Amino acid sequence: MTDVELLFRTYNAALVRYLTRRLGDRDWAEEVAQETFVRALRQTSIQNERAWLFAVATNLVRDEARKDMRRRKHLALLAEQEREEVVEPEETTLERAQEAAMARKAVDALAERDRLALLMREEGLDYNEIAEALQLSPGSVGTTLSRARRRLVESYEALQKNREEREKNAAS
């Protein structure tokens, strides 16, 4: 297994999930993730792999760069293999879809930096890695995360409450 394959197997799942949560589109997320690994291939050495990958992926989302089709195809093949080993999720019910829509809204309502820090933290990045990827000072990561979490939960709860009230009004 080449180094980039190892990197791919180690981080692809987390990176794709991070990007999916960020972009709301899995195909797009996978495309960006693959582009990130292609970039990794060109590096001679990467000090902190995870922070590097998340930083590059984040930048790619910004730039929407699309290059190097051939290598991406190879990685797409790897992703295909990985997908086959994976369990299909349950049917999406209406309510679950509504939940996802509310979550999407609540996440979109966050400031970009708060959102990215939180999504990276959810993928297991530590404070130093988040600081490195987002070019923050490590001391401010706690404040950023606490603000992101509070706002996310509060706006989700507000959306939930709105929906309940709407349903109540519709029922009466």
Add this chain to the structure above:
Amino acid sequence: MQHLDEGTIHSWLDGALSADEAVRVEVHVKECPQCAAAVAEARGFIAGSSRILTALDNAPRGVMPAAVARKRVDSIVWRVAATVLVVAAGTLVVVRNRGADEQLMSAKTERVTLSSQPSAATEQAPPGGGPASTSTAGTSPKAAGGGAPAIARSGVSAQRTTALAGQPAGVSGLAGAPTSQAPTFAPSRVAAVAAMDAAAEPERLKVVGSPQRIGANVTLYEVAPGDTVTLTESIPISLNSIVVRGAIRAPMAQQSVGKSAAAPSKGRADAATTVAQDSQRAGGISLAAPAVSAPIASQVEMANQLNAITWTDPITRTTLTLSGRMSEARLQELRIRIDRERAAAAAKKNP
């Protein structure tokens, strides 16, 4: 020492502080009820935001590449959700079995009992405080005990687990509360909760969900990865009581049915809110997921090659149905395992 700011609390809970700082925070949290409440609240936000973000993973195309990583979180979320549902369902049935007049009263009393449950850390919470104090009461056994220091030292994954770990403890504490009012029922629920926790161990059947259906307890067991069976337990008692009441006191019955059976919107939400508050915000949010999945069972039944076996539980006299995409022989084999686990749960109830 000054009160802790929110950023420091999150850094501490995320295990991002240096050893010295972590000790300093830990000592302060033990002494300062206000900061202890803030820590409990922060735990709620951490667990809550994780749960919200998980909802984003059902994005288009419906394939999850992160099977391994996700499973860890999911099994916890499911277990917590299942626990909350079981407690909520228990409360419902208890409430239904009482007279309609008594019902409101007792529901209120229960709620009061729940929130005023004596616990090690109630003393940490400011008396009569807002939502923050409620969450302290729920999470306190962990926050006050060894849980918090463990977080400070451990890594990422341990931190996440601990953020949720307060819940089962909180819930079983709560489940104990109604005991005085319903001595026969509540303990069995506690036992069931314990059994469900135990069920997540290897060798045992793993409970992956308990979609709610009126008049039945539905449990989804995972036999092998991706291979689930559905256990349906009918609850004739509750249905009878509705019918009887309907015949004798029609208006009352309507009221009580509206209150208790129309659970999806109100009844369950009420029962759940109490539990959810104490079991941190994550519990409250996660409720939506299992509650929603009622249609799943019926969808599964429509699928091909679906077999089902039915038998009567000798102890509870309820009808159990086990269905899944596998041979009847395999279902029978699973039935034996399920029976054994149910018996173990019952034995815990009446030692």
